[in-house]
Amino acid sequence: MAVIQLRSVTVHFGPTRALSDVDLEVRRGELLSVLGPNGSGKTTLLRVVAGLLQPSDGTVLLDGTPVSRDTLHGLRQRVTMVFQRPVVFGTTVFNNVAYGLRRRGLSESEVAVQVEEALRLVGLDSLSTRHARSLSGGEQKRLSLAMALVTQPELLLLDEPTAYLDAEGADMVWRLVESLRGTGTGIVVATHDLLGMTPLSDRAVFLRAGHVVSTREAHGHVMDGLAAIDVVAPERNVYHGHARLLPGSSTGPYRALVQIAPSVTIEALAHHGGEVRVSVPPEDIALSVTPVISSARNSLHGRVVGVERHGDLAVVSVDVGVVFNTLVTAESLARLDIREGTAVYVTFKASSVRVYSAGAGTGGGDMHDQS
Amino acid sequence: MTVEEEIVEITLRSLAVSGLATLLAAAAGIPLGLFLGLARSRGRDMLTGVFRGLMSMPTVALGLVLYVIFSRSGPLGVFRLLYTPLALVIGQALLVFPIGVSITAETCTALSSRVRELALTLGADERGATAAVVRESLGGIMLAVSASFSRAVSELGVALMVGGNLEGITRVLTTSIALETTRGEVVLGLALTVVLLSIMVVFNVVLRSAEQRIRWWLWQ
Structure with a gap:
């Protein structure tokens, strides 16, 4: 009631x-x-x-x-x-x-x-x-x-x-x-x-x-933050994927390659391999029109498929095989002359990728999106 | 009268005149400041801005206006206030009134919405929430009193223009310092300055201590 x-x-x-x-x-x-x-x-x-x-x-x-x-x-x-x-x-x-x-x-x-x-x-x-x-x-x-x-x-x-x-x-x-x-x-x-x-x-x-x-x-069940995040997954760049740990350090977190789409593999830091869910915060992604030489381990080439302005900020959606949402200032948007169709690079560090066990948060049972 | 006795007399007069002026200004200014701080009307910002501007009023300008008003041919000439201690009190009270209003209003405004909402969500009614805002504004109120007294006791313009620096009647610390310095009695002027500064320091220490006691009492 x-x-x-x-x-x-x-x-x-x-x-x-x-x-x-x-x-x-x-x-x-x-x-x-x-x-x-x-x-x-x-x-x-x-x-x-x-x-x-x-x-x-x-x-x-x-x-x-x-x-x-x-x-x-x-x-x-x-x-x-x-x-x-x-x-x-x-x-x-x-x-x-x-x-x-x-x-x-x-x-x-x-x-x-x-x-x-x-x-x-x-x-x-x-x-x-x-x-x-x-x-x-x-x-x-x-x-x-x-x-x-x-x-x-x-x-x-x-x-x-x-x-x-x-x-x-x-x-x-x-x-x-x-x-x-x-x-x-x-x-x-x-x-x-x-x-x-x-x-x-x-x-x-x-x-x-x-x-x-x-x-x-959750209809009689409960859900945790990760289950709830499905509600907003497209906005927060949440993807299911398969993680493969790379040989190297003996203690975690380990460098890992996570395949999130047939043609898209990103590098992350993970504690375990196998089925995972990853999230890349939009504010941690840099957008450029030319390749960037930096310490960041991930730089993916794609095309802008959407630009949504929110005051001084804009959410730019880039299709690199999956769609990444990035958050940039309106000033950067104008300076780089980014619009739909522009070819761009999305760049982010392996440490910006959050990796979660795919099983976590899926115990929510029968969930219905009422949007 | 010895120099020491004269210094004590001038000091006591300064304390009495500025203390009374501060009291009068605070009695009117603090309630008005609280009202402006709590009010949610459009005119509040404008009024607060006016009082903030008046805080920096030149003392000689106010002294001149009061001189015209109090002089025999002025609108209040019939009361023969010019060159009296009462004129000094009125002048200083008017000088520091905007300080009391402004500081109280600014403090109250800054606290008002957050403290009010906290009190309301914890179960207070509207009156209780207003009381909580006033209680939390105590620091600002005491600061307003402190700033008012400091400004009143250290001003020279009003004291000279409407007080006239008459020996034994309207001579206060600031007018004495000015007079002794022009006479070449720099050492005496410096001694009076030390007295003036000491008054301000002691007053603020006492006020701070009083604030803590009042705060404790308010929560009993």
Whole structure:
């Protein structure tokens, strides 16, 4: 059953349309991933769901009833958002975590017990008397999480939850998210880092330029970030392939040749051979009209088959046997006089190629693209 | 009266005049600054810009305008304020008023949306969220008070133009320093300068300490 429903929600910031005609429901206890590149409207969507931003058009429903000015506070009491950039109050760590509990009228003895528990969960229990602003960025991020968790929201919205965190901190966040599964708390995770996303989602929604372009449902199963990435595979240059390790170093990662199409083989760094999935971030690919002499191990010749401008940037699609999407500045586009049909080289380092086991993330069962 | 006694008297007068001027300016300027910082209207940016511009008003220009207003033939001449300590207080208060408004508004604006949204998402109502923004703006408010007092106690133009540097009545530290220097009493001028600088340093240390206490109290 849906806790929150968005119906034809549109959000304008001046002339900019941040969300366009979005329909979405967030169900009780589910883990929903909101995926999309920077600027696609993920944060705006979360702020609308959290009741922090009024849509310019459309309706937000809470338990099937349209949210009004009178019921907005009720919505906010049930939905808590953790912001991408940690925001903390200028007081002690303890007071920060206690803030939400005190707003709910808990006694100080209850507050103390719950604050201690929340701080222990995020590994900050030894820092409760420290001034929150003296913490590092990663610690402030953990603190933000504790401030939200302690309020025991019905719906927890996490905007880029691993931003500012090291690998250990990111693991802790995903472990916490996993631990909330089955407790009845719904979780919405917004992220642009598809490959860094490891929690097992029940559903994934992909946003582009303010539109929901695709929704994927696991239908009783779950899917991880790699399964969810299929939603956006064409944009992120994700290919299935066969990896063959090259003789050389004795410890991994090893140099490997990965055949991703009958006529296309790229060099990568891999820990194992066999069936793999590879991803080449568009922003890591250099585009040139003449061959480039460099240390990069991959330089493929092809023809431009598409140019899509996004402000100062452009996505250029190049067919080299498979289609690679590359991200270049509009200035470079003009300087190199690149247009559809132009013969170009795409160049990237072996270390830019991310290699994943083909089996990972395919346990999502029966998934349906609803785009 | 010995030189030492005279220095103490001038110092106390400076403290009283500038302290009162800062208090008056802060009492009006900080609420206005908070209002501008919290407001979400279109005119806010323009008004904040005007106050920011007025922060750098030349003291002699303000002194001249007030001289005209307070002089016998001026609109407020009937009150006979010219060359009185009250004229000094009014002049300095007007001088530092834009500082209080501007710094408070800028701090509050910078914090407003992020702190407000944090408070709201953690369960505060609109009033609680506004209180959170005001509480988080404390650092800016104290900075506004600090900058206002420092500007008031160290200005010369208004003190000379509407105070007249009358011995025992409107003579303050800055006018004394100017007078002693023109008289050739450079050492005395330097001594008064040290006193002036000490006042500013001590005032800011005390204010900083007060800020920490207020912050602690606000979270109890």
